[in-house]
Amino acid sequence: MEKKQISAKPFMYPMPTMLIGANISGKPNFMTIAFCQMLCSSPPIFGLASMKTHYTNIGIKKNRTFSINIPSEEMVKVTDYCGLVSGHKVDKSKVFNIFYGNLGTAPMIQECPINMECKLVQILEFGNNEIFIGEIVGSYAEERYLTDGLPDIKKISPIIFSMDTSYWKVGGFLGKAYSVGKGFEPDKQ
Amino acid sequence: MEKKQISAKPFMYPMPTMLIGANISGKPNFMTIAFCQMLCSSPPIFGLASMKTHYTNIGIKKNRTFSINIPSEEMVKVTDYCGLVSGHKVDKSKVFNIFYGNLGTAPMIQECPINMECKLVQILEFGNNEIFIGEIVGSYAEERYLTDGLPDIKKISPIIFSMDTSYWKVGGFLGKAYSVGKGFEPDKQ
Numbered sequence A, B: 001m002e003k004k005q006i007s008a009k010p011f012m013y014p015m016p017t018m019l020i021g022a023n024i025s026g027k028p029n030f031m032t033i034a035f036c037q038m039l040c041s042s043p044p045i046f047g048l049a050s051m052k053t054h055y056t057n058i059g060i061k062k063n064r065t066f067s068i069n070i071p072s073e074e075m076v077k078v079t080d081y082c083g084l085v086s087g088h089k090v091d092k093s094k095v096f097n098i099f100y101g102n103l104g105t106a107p108m109i110q111e112c113p114i115n116m117e118c119k120l121v122q123i124l125e126f127g128n129n130e131i132f133i134g135e136i137v138g139s140y141a142e143e144r145y146l147t148d149g150l151p152d153i154k155k156i157s158p159i160i161f162s163m164d165t166s167y168w169k170v171g172g173f174l175g176k177a178y179s180v181g182k183g184f185e186p187d188k189q
Helices: A053-064 A073-084 B055-063 B071-086
Strands: A001-007 A018-024 A027-033 A036-040 A043-050 A065-070 A114-126 A128-140 A160-162 A167-178 B004-005 B018-026 B027-033 B036-040 B047-051 B065-070 B112-127 B129-142 B160-162 B166-176
Touching: A001 A053, A001 B047, A018 A043, A018 A053, A027 A043, A027 A053, A027 A073, A027 B129, A036 B036, A036 B112, A036 B129, A043 A053, A043 A065, A043 A114, A043 B036, A053 A065, A053 A128, A065 A128, A073 A167, A073 B166, A114 B036, A128 B036, B018 B047, B018 B055, B027 B047, B027 B071, B047 B055, B047 B065, B047 B112, B055 B112, B055 B129, B065 B129, B071 B129, B071 B166, B112 B160
Parallel strands: none
Antiparallel strands: A001 B129, A018 A027, A018 A065, A036 A043, A043 A128, A065 A114, A114 A128, A128 B004, A160 A167, A167 B166, B018 B027, B018 B065, B036 B047, B047 B129, B065 B112, B112 B129, B160 B166
């Protein structure tokens, strides 16, 4: 079938669904984002894009710290809620149970399977977005989300975001990376 | 259950699985990456992290163009293969059927449901990684992957990457974004 040109939009599949936390005037606030990803393993560098008008940005710039919280599929309603209502208008500080790590100013969500606290290292700007680049200085999880000491994607059940503005579950296992392609012969495709 | 501190590594769930293309000495090459995401919708800005030693980086810097190709779950073996073998040692130019768009030097994979061609706008460095930031100038898809003219995640069947080095399918529908959280009442959680 023929390829057709479609509009040059961000057609990335899949995207993650994260709750980003920051303290503003001493109160935790959380926003829901999909435009984020790791940029480096060592040091562990993470980047996220947030519209300049977002309330959370104020706290990230003020404290130079933020948190990454990975919600599970059971948390889809509260995750969407945090993207629907702005901290400019609604106090979201009581929505979750909060804990703090080494940085002391990056509020993390007890209910989320995985939490990471970051110190801000750089800010970029594109269009209406600020890109916050942070170094992860602490990661947290309950034992029930780990297998052999490491986070397990099926135990976490993270939420996939699709550009048509819908949320999806993680499905079945496809194969081991750096393994399933061994023995693949391009000529015989 | 109590939160425990785990090592400060890139524990992002889910991650995407992309084939990034560039021409080196006039021949297309592709690498498999997970550290990539949109950074802005308007203009459409995309960022990807690639180890400095990767062969594809040479072409991205030389031509200042690259492509993003989203493989479907049926392509998991060839996708893993492109991450296992380096263009420094193996000619991957015949692995896929290739087409070019407006830029002329960003090779795109016919077999992938979604393709985007990018012009390089900025390079960052963290640890052993180069971060290539590009503006998407063209997006391509076959009609069979679209619903109402836009890419459909279930028709694309993209591959999820997990940090324990495994690939996963997209599963069931969880809800509409900017909708499922309406009416959520934090006090009653």
